Amino acid sequence: MVSTSTLCKNLLNVKGIVVEDANVWCDESNVQHLLIKARPHKRLQHRCPHCGCKCPGYDHHGITRRWRAMDFGGVLVEIESACPRICCPQHGVVVASVPWAFHNSGFTKDFEYSTAWLATQLNKSAVAAYMRIAWDTVGNIISRVHQDIEPDMHKRLDGLRVIGIDETSYRKGHKYLTVVVNHENNTVVWVHEGKGKAVLTLFMELLSKEQRESIKVVSADGARWITDCVNKYLPNCERCVDAFHVVEWAMEALDAVRKQSWHEARDAAQSYPKRQKAGRPKKDDQQAAEAAAAKEKAKSIKGATFALGKAPENLTETQKAKLELIQLSDNRLYRAYKLKEALRLILHMTDVEEADAALIGWVKWARHCRIPEFVELQKKIMRHREHILNTIRQQISNARIEANNNKIKLIIRRSFGFRNIQNMLDMILLVCSNINIPLPNRPAAYTA
């Protein structure tokens, strides 16, 4: 039979703790509590929480504090200990550290690691309910855990070779984050609130000379200020335009054409005079048949955004039918669709020379297509020709970039309740990296 003290020490999973007393009690909502009175081992007493130095005491007992620990089979566990203040020569008068918790936290380290691990996997209400804490608290826990696991964020910027720069919006597009990704291992290396040249400059200024020299490829959207910034700070690197941004430009042009076509088709459908007689039109009523066809055309163009946007091999039967109708009835919109598809296929090419020839061919086609949106797009493509070819040469995986973007969006949505922006940034850095959050009493880092 082990003693209560040994049992508590083992269950708490803390080294350097001396258990003095343990009591079970029940609160008014009938929840069982286990209150463990403890103190740090002598060699860990009077330590500064910032530098770890042994310091002279400032007051003898200080205040008594409590920390939440991991539940023992549903019983809510708390550690109670006196917290004397100490006088550190470097950090002044501070509350002495305890071996079971981070500075300024009301939870044990194991509790915080477990909460952070859950928060990276589950939605916020599940974490808050399971751990019996408020969601706001989860944000602070994530920041503390991230700080503990990765005290020096700057290391992520070492040895970068291929990076991607992207902007993500949140709060319904009212706020922005700038994210820098290491394409080689698909991790986020830097994230900051806001967007634009000033924010990107912050990142560039953060890099040391060696770190700047190691970067060989930068991919981003086509914005000129990114190119300017890259030319200024990373003059020897190759600038790429992410393929999905190029397809997005084509999609925007196509959608503008679709809207025009829809407006025209709708007006045409409405120009037919209203039938006087009620009921089903007669079979030989030519005008009624034409009016119905025009109405059908307008309807199919209106709802064709997805059919026009998808790759042909992924179309559903209904979407295929919509496209066929457009092919038969609206030559201009169908040509615009063909142009978009051709551009998308060029971006999938692997041979640079072949792609360049195809791109030139495409530009000629677009220049003479008599669709103003694509004539404009063709100019933009010509401006970015070199950057697009760089992307094809570097074979930067579009799918991986998009997967990463979606992951970040999901994290932002999940951490929507965070009042503190730093909590959200820490969450992104924890999830989009190859960091393992240690779980209590596991021999090696456990990954989901």
Ligand SMILES: [Zn+2]
């Ligand atoms: Zn200190």
